[in-house]
Amino acid sequence: MSSISRPRGGGQTKGGGRRFENNKIYANPLPLLFIEPPPSRIGSILGLLGLSLTRVENPHCEGVFDPVTRSVWVTNPDHSLILWRRGFFGKGDLSRSEPSWLARQINIRRSAGKQLTSEEITARRRAERRQFKLDRAAAIAAVAEEAEEIFATEGRVITPALSGPAIPSAATWRPSQQLREETPLAPPPPLEDEEELEDVEHLQLTLQEAFFLLWNLDCLTVLNPNSMQPMTLQQIWVAFQKTEIPPVIPHPTEPSDGLQFDNPFLINYVVYHHYRSLGWVVKGGIKFCVDYLLYKRGPVFTHAELALIVLPVYEDPEDQKTSHIDLQNSSPFGWSWLSTINRVNSQVQKTLILVYVTIPAKSRVSKQVLLTPGCLAHYSIREVVLRRFIPARMRD
Incomplete structure (x- = not known):
């Protein structure tokens, strides 16, 4: 496994006005607390010997495994806040990223619908962009129609202009007041006797995030959705794998029946664990x-610098022919597909990385190793950085 050097540009910062507040709120990169005892003579002596009395405190968060959505749901608001603010784990099911549904609803009540939330601002901006495209297309059609009339009546050939005073541009176009009034914004202000809001939002963890939290950091307990009792590590490991495979074995006789080395959960967890261990925030x-985005500190600080595409590679090509799983990106892809994705990410200033994950051969490794996370030692990662050649920008 190899590390990634800092890409060009260094990443665009976000929220300059709130930078100090964000640094304070998101000071812990992982849900771990390092508690140092007060200074003492013993501590000074241990410090000279290179030792420390600092202890690590793990938060004890709980989540419910949901095999239907292939995720783990954290329903406790305090646990959701800890996991999001200490490492940006998960996503609010009623929000774009941070679980902020309750805060938005309270904000709507207090501002009587006058102060827009981020989701409402996005909806208005998209409506305005759609209207701008319609107005521009109508203006171009009007200019073309005028040119045809001049040709029909006077016989002069006029090339329709695509720019000019009659054609709106992104710099000069302004939305009409009617569009702003018609754009759905906040709901009407509530009545004074309206009941207190209940937080109905949950934090949704992917299977990769959940297993990283419980296996590497020991700060998450996963509950069985039927009995609501804590699951053991092996039960979680096998259950996470079986949610990703088709039911090809109706009556398994062995615990390892149905488990395969090309399981999508294993492939994606190898990549997630690799980059999380290197200090990146993986979303x-x-x-x-693409499959993943890498942030240096988190979404509230900078935009993602790197975009990852996971490409599984079979050590033994015969394993792919006999596999019951149609693994994404395991077959050769066309250059047009790759060029399209590379262009999309180049436009948003992200460096595209192809992450090749080598799947061990069944003839070399026993299937029984899939019952424990120890099987991850048989996987390997190779990285290829892909940059789009732009002649106008790369002449120097």
Whole structure:
């Protein structure tokens, strides 16, 4: 496994006005607290010997395993806050990222619908962008129609202009007051006797995030959805794998029946564990057509610098032919597909990385190792950094 050097640009910072507040709120990169005892003579002596009395305190968070959504749900608001603010784990099911549904609803009540939330600002901006495109297309069509009339009546050929005073541009176009009034914003202000709001939002952890928290940091307990009792590590490990495979074995006789080395959970966890262990904040990248995004500190500080595409590679090609899983990106891909994704991420100043995960051969490794996380030692990662060649920017 190899590390990644700092990409070009260094990442764009976010929220400059709230930087000091964010540094205070998100001071802990992981849900661990390092508690130092007060200074003492014994502590000074141990310090000279290179020892310390500092102890590590793990928060004890709970989540419920949901095999339908292939995730773990954290329903306790305090636990959700800890996991989000100490490492940006999970996502609010009623929010874009941070579980802020209750705060938004309280804000709406206090401001009587006048102060917009981030989701409402996004909805208004998208409506304005859609209207701008319609107005621009209508203006271009009007200019083309005028040119055709001149040709029909006077016989002069005029090339329709795509810019000019008659064609709105992004710099000059302004939304109409009617559009702002029609854009759905906050609900009407509540009545004075309205009941107190109940926080109905949950923090949703991916299987990779949940297992990293419980196995590496020992700060998460996963409950069985049927009995609501804590699950053992081996039960969680096997259950997470079986949610990703098709039911090809109706009556398994052995605990390892149905488990395969090319399980999507294993492939994605290898990548997630690798980069989390190197200090990166790993989040989903479906918005940019990739598997993962890497942040240096977190989404509230800077935009993601790196975009990852996970590419599984079979050590033994025969294993792919006999596998019951159609693993994503395991077959050769076209250059047009790769160029499209690379262009999308280049436009948003992200460096694209192809992460090749080598799947061990069944003939070399026993299937019984899949019953424990020890099987991860048989996987390996190779990284290829891909940059789009832009002649106008790369002449020097």
